[in-house]
Amino acid sequence: MNKLLVIVGATAVGKTRLSLAIAQRFDGEIVSADSRLFYRGMDIGTAKPTPEEQALVPHHLIDICEPDQTLTLGTYQAMAYGVIDLVLTNGRLPILVGGTGQYVKAVIEGWGIPEVAPQPALRAVLEQIEVSELARWLQLLDPNAAERLDLNNGRRLVRALEVTLVSGIPISTLQTKTPPPYDICMLGLQRERSRLYARIDLRVDNMMTAGLLAEVEGLLAAGYGSRTPAMTGLGYRQLLTHLNGEMTLDTAIERIKFETHRFARQQNNWFHRSDENITWFDMDVAGVETAVVTFVHNWLNNGQP
Numbered sequence: 001m002n003k004l005l006v007i008v009g010a011t012a013v014g015k016t017r018l019s020l021a022i023a024q025r026f027d028g029e030i031v032s033a034d035s036r037l038f039y040r041g042m043d044i045g046t047a048k049p050t051p052e053e054q055a056l057v058p059h060h061l062i063d064i065c066e067p068d069q070t071l072t073l074g075t076y077q078a079m080a081y082g083v084i085d086l087v088l089t090n091g092r093l094p095i096l097v098g099g100t101g102q103y104v105k106a107v108i109e110g111w112g113i114p115e116v117a118p119q120p121a122l123r124a125v126l127e128q129i130e131v132s133e134l135a136r137w138l139q140l141l142d143p144n145a146a147e148r149l150d151l152n153n154g155r156r157l158v159r160a161l162e163v164t165l166v167s168g169i170p171i172s173t174l175q176t177k178t179p180p181p182y183d184i185c186m187l188g189l190q191r192e193r194s195r196l197y198a199r200i201d202l203r204v205d206n207m208m209t210a211g212l213l214a215e216v217e218g219l220l221a222a223g224y225g226s227r228t229p230a231m232t233g234l235g236y237r238q239l240l241t242h243l244n245g246e247m248t249l250d251t252a253i254e255r256i257k258f259e260t261h262r263f264a265r266q267q268n269n270w271f272h273r274s275d276e277n278i279t280w281f282d283m284d285v286a287g288v289e290t291a292v293v294t295f296v297h298n299w300l301n302n303g304q305p
Helices: 015-025 051-056 073-089 101-109 120-126 131-141 143-148 154-167 193-210 212-221 236-243 249-274 288-302
Strands: 003-009 028-032 093-098 183-190 278-282
Touching: 003 015, 003 101, 003 249, 003 288, 015 028, 015 051, 015 093, 015 288, 028 073, 073 093, 073 101, 093 101, 101 249, 120 154, 131 143, 131 154, 183 249, 183 288, 193 212, 193 249, 212 236, 236 249, 278 288
Parallel strands: 003 093, 003 183, 028 093, 183 278
Antiparallel strands: none
16 A cells, blocks of 8 residues: 555654554554654653553664664665565554654655765864854855754754765755655644643653653763763753753753753744645644544545545
8 A cells, every 4th residue: 555654743742642542543553753762771861652652563763773873864764664665565554753854854755865974074173163153154055955954953064064065066966855655644743832831841850750860870871971962862961961060950950841842843843844745633622633543544545634
C-alpha cells in the first residue's frame, strides 16, 4: 500500500499517547523523528517513551547511538527509509512521529543531503563567531538557505556555511528533493498556548521527580559534559549549569520551563509555515482521539481523509 502516516506537533502536545493509540488500532509501528530520542542513557530529560509504552507497539530509531556520537541528517534519512520500507513489507502501517521538523521533512520530501563530511578545523573557527554574524554570512552566500533555516540556530548555520564553503556550491542547491514513493498523510497536533505551557511545566516537574538531576549527574560521571552536543539539549544544559555552580536548582528548573515554552513556539511556527498539507487537530477538544481514528480509517480505506 506504501502508506505512511506522519504525526507532528510541539513537545508535550500529546504525540506519544495518540501515536500509541493509532498504532494499536491500525496495526502500526512507530518510527521516531525526534533527534533527542536517538541517544542511549538520555531517557528522562527527552521524555522518551517508557519501556512499557515501547512494549505496546514496535518502536524504531530510539536508542541508536551514544551521547557523544554524531548522527547526521543523511544517516537518519537512510535509516528511516530502511525502517519504513521494512514495516511496509511486513504489511504494517509505518507512523513517523516527532517534533524535529528538519528530520520529518528530510524523509517526507526526500531531501538530497550534501555529501560533505564534518570539517573540525573549519567548524572550530565558525563556532567562535557570533550567531548574528553567521546569519549575515549565510544571507550573503546562500539567501535561499537563510530564508529556510532558523537564523538563531548556530549549529545549523555552521553546517550550512561548512557545506557551502567546502563544496563551493550553496547548500540550498545541493539539497535537491526526490519525493519518496509513499502515500503520505500528515496530522498535526496542537493545543491552546497556555494549556500547552501548563503541560510543559508539569512535565518538567515530573521529570525532576523521576530523577532528571541524577540522570544528568550520571551522564557527567560517564564523561559526557558540556562539550558533548547531546548535552546541550533542553533540561541537560540547564542542569549542567546548576551542577557547575552557576545557578540554583530552582532557577535551572525555571529556565528549563521557559526555554521549553520558546522551543514549543518555534516548533509550532515551523510546522504551520512549512507545510500546508498538514491536517491539524486540537488536542484540547473532547473526543479528539475518536476524530483522529475516524480520519485515519477513512484515509486508509478510501484513500481520502
